[in-house]
Amino acid sequence: MDALAEIRGIYFDECDEFTGLLEGYLAAMAEGRATSEDINGAFRAVHSIKGGAGAFGLSALVNFAHRFEACLDALRSGRVSVHAAPIDVLLQAGDVLTNLVQASRDGATLPIDSGLLEALEAFCGGTPKQAVPAEFAIEPEPAPAEEAAPPAPSRRPVTVRITPDADLFRRAIDPRVVFEALAGFGALELTCDTSAIPPLDSLDPLTCHLAWTAVVNTDATPGAIVEAIDCFLADHEFTVLDGSDADHASAPANQGDTPSPQADAVAQPGPAASADAAAVAKPEPAAVTAPGRRAGGGTIRVDLDRIDKLMNLVGEIVITQSMLTERATMLPKREAAVFVDALFSLNRQTRELQDNVMAVRAQPVKVVFQRLPRLVRELERSLGKKAELKLAGEDTEVDKTIVEELADPLIHMIRNAMDHGLESPEDRLAAGKPQEGVIRVSAEHRGSRILISISDDGKGIDRDRLIEKARSRGLIAPDVDLTPEEADNLIFHPGLSTAAKVTDVSGRGVGMDVVRRNVEALGGRITVESSPGRGCKFTLGLPLTLAVLDGMIVRAGAERFVFPLSSIVETMQLDSRSVEPLPGGRSVLRLRGEVAPIIRLRDLLGIRALGNEPNVVIVETDSVPRLAIAVDEIVGQQQVVVKNLESSFRRVEGVSAATILGDGLVALILDVDALPAMTQTSRRAPPMTGMYGAA
Amino acid sequence: MRILAIDDTRTLRELLCRTLRAASHDVVEAENGEEGLTRFSEDRPDVVITDLNMPVLDGIEFTRAVRARPDGGEVPIIILTTESASEIKAEGRRAGATAWMVKPFDPQRLLDMLGQLRK
Amino acid sequence: MSAAHDLSGLPQAASADLQQIVTFRIDDRTLGVEVEAVREIKGWQPTTPLPNAASHVLGVINLRGAIIAVYDLRRRLGLGPAEVSRSSVVIVVDLGERLAGILVDAVSDIIDMPRSSFRAAPDIAGEGDDALKALLVRGNDVIALLDLSAIVRETPI
Numbered sequence: 001m002d003a004l005a006e007i008r009g010i011y012f013d014e015c016d017e018f019t020g021l022l023e024g025y026l027a028a029m030a031e032g033r034a035t036s037e038d039i040n041g042a043f044r045a046v047h048s049i050k051g052g053a054g055a056f057g058l059s060a061l062v063n064f065a066h067r068f069e070a071c072l073d074a075l076r077s078g079r080v081s082v083h084a085a086p087i088d089v090l091l092q093a094g095d096v097l098t099n100l101v102q103a104s105r106d107g108a109t110l111p112i113d114s115g116l117l118e119a120l121e122a123f124c125g126g127t128p129k130q131a132v133p134a135e136f137a138i139e140p141e142p143a144p145a146e147e148a149a150p151p152a153p154s155r156r157p158v159t160v161r162i163t164p165d166a167d168l169f170r171r172a173i174d175p176r177v178v179f180e181a182l183a184g185f186g187a188l189e190l191t192c193d194t195s196a197i198p199p200l201d202s203l204d205p206l207t208c209h210l211a212w213t214a215v216v217n218t219d220a221t222p223g224a225i226v227e228a229i230d231c232f233l234a235d236h237e238f239t240v241l242d243g244s245d246a247d248h249a250s251a252p253a254n255q256g257d258t259p260s261p262q263a264d265a266v267a268q269p270g271p272a273a274s275a276d277a278a279a280v281a282k283p284e285p286a287a288v289t290a291p292g293r294r295a296g297g298g299t300i301r302v303d304l305d306r307i308d309k310l311m312n313l314v315g316e317i318v319i320t321q322s323m324l325t326e327r328a329t330m331l332p333k334r335e336a337a338v339f340v341d342a343l344f345s346l347n348r349q350t351r352e353l354q355d356n357v358m359a360v361r362a363q364p365v366k367v368v369f370q371r372l373p374r375l376v377r378e379l380e381r382s383l384g385k386k387a388e389l390k391l392a393g394e395d396t397e398v399d400k401t402i403v404e405e406l407a408d409p410l411i412h413m414i415r416n417a418m419d420h421g422l423e424s425p426e427d428r429l430a431a432g433k434p435q436e437g438v439i440r441v442s443a444e445h446r447g448s449r450i451l452i453s454i455s456d457d458g459k460g461i462d463r464d465r466l467i468e469k470a471r472s473r474g475l476i477a478p479d480v481d482l483t484p485e486e487a488d489n490l491i492f493h494p495g496l497s498t499a500a501k502v503t504d505v506s507g508r509g510v511g512m513d514v515v516r517r518n519v520e521a522l523g524g525r526i527t528v529e530s531s532p533g534r535g536c537k538f539t540l541g542l543p544l545t546l547a548v549l550d551g552m553i554v555r556a557g558a559e560r561f562v563f564p565l566s567s568i569v570e571t572m573q574l575d576s577r578s579v580e581p582l583p584g585g586r587s588v589l590r591l592r593g594e595v596a597p598i599i600r601l602r603d604l605l606g607i608r609a610l611g612n613e614p615n616v617v618i619v620e621t622d623s624v625p626r627l628a629i630a631v632d633e634i635v636g637q638q639q640v641v642v643k644n645l646e647s648s649f650r651r652v653e654g655v656s657a658a659t660i661l662g663d664g665l666v667a668l669i670l671d672v673d674a675l676p677a678m679t680q681t682s683r684r685a686p687p688m689t690g691m692y693g694a695a
Numbered sequence: 696m697r698i699l700a701i702d703d704t705r706t707l708r709e710l711l712c713r714t715l716r717a718a719s720h721d722v723v724e725a726e727n728g729e730e731g732l733t734r735f736s737e738d739r740p741d742v743v744i745t746d747l748n749m750p751v752l753d754g755i756e757f758t759r760a761v762r763a764r765p766d767g768g769e770v771p772i773i774i775l776t777t778e779s780a781s782e783i784k785a786e787g788r789r790a791g792a793t794a795w796m797v798k799p800f801d802p803q804r805l806l807d808m809l810g811q812l813r814k
Numbered sequence: 815m816s817a818a819h820d821l822s823g824l825p826q827a828a829s830a831d832l833q834q835i836v837t838f839r840i841d842d843r844t845l846g847v848e849v850e851a852v853r854e855i856k857g858w859q860p861t862t863p864l865p866n867a868a869s870h871v872l873g874v875i876n877l878r879g880a881i882i883a884v885y886d887l888r889r890r891l892g893l894g895p896a897e898v899s900r901s902s903v904v905i906v907v908d909l910g911e912r913l914a915g916i917l918v919d920a921v922s923d924i925i926d927m928p929r930s931s932f933r934a935a936p937d938i939a940g941e942g943d944d945a946l947k948a949l950l951v952r953g954n955d956v957i958a959l960l961d962l963s964a965i966v967r968e969t970p971i
Contacts, residue, residue, distance in 0.1 A: 312879060316878075316879040604865070605865035605866075606863075606866065607863070643881045644881075645874070647911075647912060648874070648880065648883060648912050648913070649864065649871075649881075652864050652866070652867070653865070654865055654866075655865065658862075665860060665875075665876065666861075666874045666875060666881055
C-alpha cells in the first residue's frame, strides 16, 4: 500500500507537469499558432491524466478528463476546426482540470459548473464520442462483486463457442491460453472443430482454421467467464451460453462426452496454472529490487531527497579537497609537485561531478515560461492593450528550486511591462509605433549564471516622475543630480511605483523592490536599462544552483566570513584619507564622489578584535546602495557549499547560512542585506576604539 | 520472464513496472512505441505490455511494426488502455495484439494473464 | 546499528525499570543524560562563534558535514565559562529536530539506574536549576539528569 501511495504521489507530480504543458498547448491554440503537435500534446496530457486517474479510481477526475479529452480528440481528428472552435471553453476546462487534480490530491471534491460541461459537450458536437467507460465509475475500493450480484449460480455446465478470426496465430495467441483461462473456472470439456481446415497443399500454417467448443462445469457467472477471455478474443470470436440453456449447450458439443486427448491435456494444467500464478503473485522479498534489471535507457524518477543527499556528498568532497589543497603547502617541494598534480585532477573531477549532479536537478525554464502567454493574453484583455510575447531560450536549464522561485518575479515583471511599460494602442499609433507592443523574455547561460531578460518596446521608465517622487519623499536631496541610470534604478526603491494611477494589475507598493528582494534572496542581481519612448529591459542574473555559491572569504578577528560574490561591488585597502568621521561616532568612506557608511564587521557581530581592519569590502544592499565593511583580511574567492543554519541552530541575524572551509572549520555566510539594519541596533553596544570611529 | 513495458505516462509505467518486478519479472521500460521497438530488438522480451495512446508511435502502430518483423510473430503483446470501444479493440487485434486489458488494471489479473501466456 | 547502540554494547536496559544514563562530571557534581539521547561523544574542536547568541552558545562545529551548535554546560549552569582541556568532550545529543553538542569536562560512565531512584528536581531558583529534569539517587551520590531542551534554550526561564 505504501508503494501505491508513493506512486500516487508520483502521479500527482506528473499531473502538475501535464497541466503545465497543457497550459502551453492551449495558449498556442488560443493564439491561433497551434500546430498539430500542440493539439496532440494537449490531447495526450489530458489523456495521461485520465489514465492515471483511472488507475487510482479518481472517478471525478476521470469523468471530467474524459469530456475534455473528447473535445481535444475532435480537434485532433479534424472533426472540429481549431480556427472555428471556442478555445475559451478549453482554457476554462484546463483551469478546472488543474483544480480538480489539486482537489483529488487533497482528497477533496470540487463541484463542476454544469455550463462548462455542456459547453464541452457542445464543443465536440453533442455527447462525447463514447460514454465514460463503466470501469471509471468504480470507487477506489470496489465492493466485492458478489455483494451486489444476485445469488451466485450453482454449478452447471456453461458452453463457450470459440470461433477465432483466421489471423489468430498472427496475434501470437496460443489458443491454449484461452482454454486455460476457462479451465480456471472448473472441469473443462473441449472439442475441436476441424471442418474448416483446407486441403494440405493450400494450408497456411499461420492461418487459423479451427473452432472450438468448450463446456465448463462451473458456478461462475457468464459475465465472469466473458471477462476472463475477452481480453484475448474479440467480441465476435466467442459466445458464452449458460448451460441451463441445454439446447445450446448440447448442440455444438456433439462429442461432448468424449473429450479428445488434447483437450484433456489442455484441461489438466488448470490447477498447475493457478499454482504458477500464485507463485508469481508471491514474490521473494529480494525480488522487489528486481535483480538483473537492465539499464534500459529511458528515464527513472528519483526522489529530490536522494539527489540532495548526493549534492551534500559532493559538497563534502569539495571541502575535503580544499582541505587537501591546504595540506599540500606543507609538503616538501618534491612531493608537493606530484601531489598538486593529483589534486588538480581531483579538482576537475569534483567540478565535473558537481556539474553532473546539478544537471540532475536542472529543469528548463520552459516550465515557467509556458505560463506567460496566457498571462499576457489575460492582461491584454484587462488592460485593453495589445502585445505580442516572444520567448527565447526556453530550454535553458537551471536548478529546480531556482525555476520555482523564478515564477513570481517573472510574472510580476510581465505585469509591470504590460501595465506600465506598454502604451495603449492609440498612444502607440500616435507615437508612430505599431499598435501591438512586443514583450520579449529570454534566457541564456552566462558562465555559472543564468541571465533572464524581460524587455518591452513601450515608453520606458518615466525618469522625471521617479525623481520627483523620490525628492518629495526625501529619498534624494533636492540639489543632487542623478545620472539617467541612477534615476532608472530608483525603480527598485521600496515605495516608488511609476504608475500614476493604481491599477488592479500592479497595485500599489508591490513593486520592483519586492522583485529585487526576491531575486537577491536567491543570490541573484537585477539590473534595468531604459530608453525613453523606446522601451525598457530588466535583466536578471541568477546562480544556477542554491547548493553552492561563489563567495569571498574575509577574516575579521580570528573568524572567517563569506560574502556572496554577487553582493560585492569591490574590495580595497582602506585609505584613511578617504575616511570622513561623522558626529556620533560613525564614519563614511568617500568613494568616487559618493559616500559609503563604514561598519566594522567585528563590531557588528561582536567578534574579539585582533587587527585594525585595513581592508574594506564594498557591498550593495537593499537599503544602502554602497556599504563599506571593514575587515582584517581578504582571504580569497572560493566556491562554498551552502549549509542551512536555521535547521541546525536557529535563524541568526546577519547570517544567511554556514559553510565548511578547507580546514574543516565552519564559516558563516553573511546576509548582506540584513547588515545595515544591524548597525542601528549595534549602536547601543559599547563603542570600541578603532582607527575610524571617534571613540 | 522478460517484459517490455511501454507507457508514456511515468506514473502508469511505474505502477506497471513495480507490479511486474515485485513478481520477479525482468522489466524493460520504454516511453513510446518507437523506443519500444528499439528495446524490442535489443532486449528481446518474452512479452510486451503497451499503452495505446502515446506520442511518436502509438500502441497499435507499435504492434503492427512488431508483427511485421521476422522475429516479431511469437511474442505476445498486451495492450493496456483506457479505451474499451470495440472498434479500437478490433483495430488492435487486426494489428496483431494478443490481449487487451482495460485500465484501471488489476495487478493480479495482469499477473495471472502473464502466467497463462508464459506457457 | 546506531551510535546509541554502540554505546550500549554495555548491559542492555533489560527491563523497563532500568534507565541507562551517560554521566559526566563538572567540578564535584555528577550530571547525566539518558543514553537514548546521546548520538556520540567526541573530542573538543574549535567552534565558530555565532553573532548575538546567548553566552552559553559556544558556536557551531562541523560534524562530518553537518553543522551543529555546541553549548557550554558550565556556563549554562552558572559555573563560569569552561576551560577547554585535553579531557574535555562534546556529547552530541539528539534534540529531536536537530543535533546539538554539549561541552563537558569529561565523561565518567554509563550506568543503569532504576527508575525508582528518580526524584523530582527541587524547585529552587538557583541559576541553571531550570536545566535539570530529575535527580537520581545512587548510594551517597546524587546525579542531576539534564533537561536537554532547557540546556539549549537561550533565554533561561
